[in-house]
Amino acid sequence: MSERFLEGQHALITGASRGIGAAIAEALARAGARLTLVSRNQQALRERATHLKALTDVHLKVADVTDPAAVDRAFRGAAAAFGPVTILVNNAGQVESRPFLKTDLQLWTHLLAVNLTSTYLCTRCALPGMLTAGWGRIVNVASTAGLTGYPYVSAYCASKHGVVGLTRSLARELARKGITVNAVCPGYTETDLIRNAVQTIAVATGRTEGEARAELVKSIPLGRLVEPSEVADAVLWLCRPESAAINGQAIAVAGGEVM
Structure with a gap:
């Protein structure tokens, strides 16, 4: 199969300006998908688009994804640019x-x-x-916090468990419509979120940032943090046409932390 196996597809990615979202955008671009990138950070989006435009067509939308009107506008703009979204991350x-x-x-x-x-x-x-097209891929980036519990992040865990539950419910509802719905659940990943968490742990416990990071790594059998590109590879696999039988799954990308 051609490396550009998503040619002709339109992928919309939220939180696309940095970290895991940026890595997913690049992976899908290399596979040939046209991209709509959504974020609240306009400057970061522009910088990301400058890099990706060598690979594919890119549309940018600054939006707060908790605002229903802003989300509606973002999708209308995306459809006007490249047609209906067939891949949603x-x-x-x-x-x-x-x-x-x-x-x-x-x-x-x-x-x-x-x-x-x-x-x-x-x-x-x-x-x-997607229903009109009879084909679609929805990939929700949840977290290992959607599969297990962690102390001091109860609201985060509850929200990510909700994402996994929504994923499974929709997967059953859409199973015969040509649309798959899956979740990837990253563990501790080398992103700004983890860097901020390390700083918070260091301040709260009196440890150095190096000691705080080592404590996180200790829980990962792989012996290191996950890279954003590794999460992106899992998303890309779920978006393949051949992945039609993978549905309703919550796939941990966590170096063996959650089994």
């Missing part, structure tokens, strides 16, 4: 660490909005075009 996400009794309603609601409700909003906009 719900990658936008956020984490904040607090003990449960210090997790106030504002933080709880915010993390559910960013991590879970945004997935609902974007999927609702993408699905009609």
